[in-house]
Amino acid sequence: MTRLPSPEILISEVGPRDGLQSVKAIMPTADKLRWIDALAAAGLREIEVASFVPAQLLPQMADAAQVVQHARRHSGVRIMALVPNVRGAQAALTAGAQKLTLPVSASPAHSMANVRKTPEGMVEEVKAVLRLRDQIAPGVPVEVGLSTAFGCTLQGQVPEADVLRLAVQLAQAGVDEIGLSDTTGMGNPAQVQRLFKRMFQEIGPLTGSAHLHNTRGLGLANALAAYEAGVRKFDSSLGGLGGCPYAPGASGNVVTEDLVFMFEAMGVTTGIDLNQLMAAREPLKAGLPGEPLYGMTPAAGLPKGWRT
Amino acid sequence: MTRLPSPEILISEVGPRDGLQSVKAIMPTADKLRWIDALAAAGLREIEVASFVPAQLLPQMADAAQVVQHARRHSGVRIMALVPNVRGAQAALTAGAQKLTLPVSASPAHSMANVRKTPEGMVEEVKAVLRLRDQIAPGVPVEVGLSTAFGCTLQGQVPEADVLRLAVQLAQAGVDEIGLSDTTGMGNPAQVQRLFKRMFQEIGPLTGSAHLHNTRGLGLANALAAYEAGVRKFDSSLGGLGGCPYAPGASGNVVTEDLVFMFEAMGVTTGIDLNQLMAAREPLKAGLPGEPLYGMTPAAGLPKGWRT
Numbered sequence: 001m002t003r004l005p006s007p008e009i010l011i012s013e014v015g016p017r018d019g020l021q022s023v024k025a026i027m028p029t030a031d032k033l034r035w036i037d038a039l040a041a042a043g044l045r046e047i048e049v050a051s052f053v054p055a056q057l058l059p060q061m062a063d064a065a066q067v068v069q070h071a072r073r074h075s076g077v078r079i080m081a082l083v084p085n086v087r088g089a090q091a092a093l094t095a096g097a098q099k100l101t102l103p104v105s106a107s108p109a110h111s112m113a114n115v116r117k118t119p120e121g122m123v124e125e126v127k128a129v130l131r132l133r134d135q136i137a138p139g140v141p142v143e144v145g146l147s148t149a150f151g152c153t154l155q156g157q158v159p160e161a162d163v164l165r166l167a168v169q170l171a172q173a174g175v176d177e178i179g180l181s182d183t184t185g186m187g188n189p190a191q192v193q194r195l196f197k198r199m200f201q202e203i204g205p206l207t208g209s210a211h212l213h214n215t216r217g218l219g220l221a222n223a224l225a226a227y228e229a230g231v232r233k234f235d236s237s238l239g240g241l242g243g244c245p246y247a248p249g250a251s252g253n254v255v256t257e258d259l260v261f262m263f264e265a266m267g268v269t270t271g272i273d274l275n276q277l278m279a280a281r282e283p284l285k286a287g288l289p290g291e292p293l294y295g296m297t298p299a300a301g302l303p304k305g306w307r308t
Numbered sequence: 309m310t311r312l313p314s315p316e317i318l319i320s321e322v323g324p325r326d327g328l329q330s331v332k333a334i335m336p337t338a339d340k341l342r343w344i345d346a347l348a349a350a351g352l353r354e355i356e357v358a359s360f361v362p363a364q365l366l367p368q369m370a371d372a373a374q375v376v377q378h379a380r381r382h383s384g385v386r387i388m389a390l391v392p393n394v395r396g397a398q399a400a401l402t403a404g405a406q407k408l409t410l411p412v413s414a415s416p417a418h419s420m421a422n423v424r425k426t427p428e429g430m431v432e433e434v435k436a437v438l439r440l441r442d443q444i445a446p447g448v449p450v451e452v453g454l455s456t457a458f459g460c461t462l463q464g465q466v467p468e469a470d471v472l473r474l475a476v477q478l479a480q481a482g483v484d485e486i487g488l489s490d491t492t493g494m495g496n497p498a499q500v501q502r503l504f505k506r507m508f509q510e511i512g513p514l515t516g517s518a519h520l521h522n523t524r525g526l527g528l529a530n531a532l533a534a535y536e537a538g539v540r541k542f543d544s545s546l547g548g549l550g551g552c553p554y555a556p557g558a559s560g561n562v563v564t565e566d567l568v569f570m571f572e573a574m575g576v577t578t579g580i581d582l583n584q585l586m587a588a589r590e591p592l593k594a595g596l597p598g599e600p601l602y603g604m605t606p607a608a609g610l611p612k613g614w615r616t
Binding site for chain 1: 532569613
């Protein structure tokens with residue numbers, strides 16, 4: 001029996017969480033589950049399936065526990081949940097989440113506006129989550145995504161020193177992975193490459209995912225720059241769902257289909273079948289009728305001669 | 309009086325030629341001239357303004373001579389024309405074109421379908437154009453863009469050896485610049501970087517423009533890869549006009565606004581003012597009412613804190 005080599009990069013699908021919580025419509029639970037099943041069938045190995053926040057704040061995520069419990073049946077997929085605090089972490093771990101992610105904003109202005117805490121206050125919250133994890137689910141990794149790492153619509157430029165200081169504090173606190181998020185689509189390839197290289201210098205293999213937006217069309221170029229800096233994990237969203245689109249056509253999250261096409265075309269393996277990935281748009285469309293989806297590769301199709 | 313340093317890269321705007329000949333509508337001459345004036349005002353230093361082909365084949369280009377004559381008033385801008393053959397070159401040089409560009413396809417299937425000549429037949433045509441140029445306009449550079457250099461919708465993969473052999477033949481014939489075109493949007497960053505590096509090895513500084521399409525969303529990532537390979541000249545089209553779009557949303561040519569935003573954000577100077585560049589969309593829209601335009605940066609706007 002031949003064993004295929006491990007894929008070189010990990011694509012972490014964030015659509016069922018980041019995408020669904022950004023749109024107004026509420027996807028029925030049954031459609032969510034079909035969508036997640038289709039993503040798993042396409043070969044995704046990490047899916048952020050839900051956010052554990054009070055249902056009155058985000059009714060789109062009221063079924064978070066049910067979604068996590070269903071998704072866990074896919075044994076090759078790590079089921080991730082976003083939690084903003086200890087309370088959310090308790091609920092996510094109880095539901096069986098296999099990885100937690102918390103956002104910590106590098107911009108004090110954005111942090112206060114978003115979670116009413118300073119970045120340092122969020123670091124304390126992360127420490128409390130780590131203590132809880134150690135008590136009740138010691139094998140579950142905790143990731144932090146540093147939001148506004150490449151710029152902030154409120155404060156403008158975000159000093160790289162602020163990003164790196166938070167990364168080091170979080171690494172020392174025991175976080176398993178620390179990624180960088182271009183929350184506002186302000187990053188450029190030179191900056192993305194430079195900051196990720198500095199992350200590897202400061203925290204080495206704890207350097208996590210590149211979470212990039214396509215707000216000004218630079219999403220894939222920034223992903224390429226991050227790859228060149230050594231990043232091997234990328235967040236993206238099927239159909240580019242979510243991520244605060246600014247205007248029609250100006251999508252937020254990097255589109256999973258285009259990201260996978262780029263890497264696979266380059267010969268960088270993802271473990272994902274592009275045809276099955278594009279087929280996973282169907283349950284997404286069925287569950288969110290009328291919602292605009294993005295993606296150039298689905299529109300153009302795979303090129304002639306593409307390996308099957 | 310301070311003198312600004314020269315911009316590091318040259319953006320060659322192809323919209324008035326490549327864009328306008330790809331759309332069904334015919335832009336009135338007066339609108340073309342206003343559009344070209346706006347592009348010059350934004351700081352573009354090379355504009356492909358027309359194609360010299362029989363008006364019965366391309367009525368959009370019937371005013372080519374008039375457009376070239378008008379555009380020549382912009383002393384800081386090199387006015388370029390596409391010519392498919394000696395006859396077109398004669399007309400373009402008579403009209404006052406300051407640079408000629410000819411397409412030579414690396415795919416025999418595409419070449420036959422497009423110009424009813426083999427690639428080698430087109431090399432002979434280029435030689436005839438060079439002889440004419442030497443006779444009647446010795447200072448005018450002649451560029452060749454090698455089409456389908458990264459793949460062909462008819463033949464599939466295009467061997468790199470075929471591309472490089474043509475490049476060497478054209479260099480030996482005396483062509484001034486030889487660029488590579490991703491005519492069908494099949495290129496990927498690894499391939500773009502590898503092939504341009506081989507171009508520099510084979511023909512050195514005669515290596516010309518990267519003409520990239522955004523068919524599968526990889527346009528800017530491919531431009532970044534070409535830049536990293538040493539390319540300092542890029543073709544693009546305002547609003548992504550033209551370049552054989554496959555489907556709505558799947559634009560053809562790389563969008564000038566997004567390309568300039570990427571490089572300027574990286575600190576790579578283009579000499580182009582982004583606000584004036586985006587303002588140049590107005591005469592384009594006025595002359596082609598209802599035509600879809602692309603571009604994420606115009607939709608999202610420049611980021612907070614962007615230098616003026």
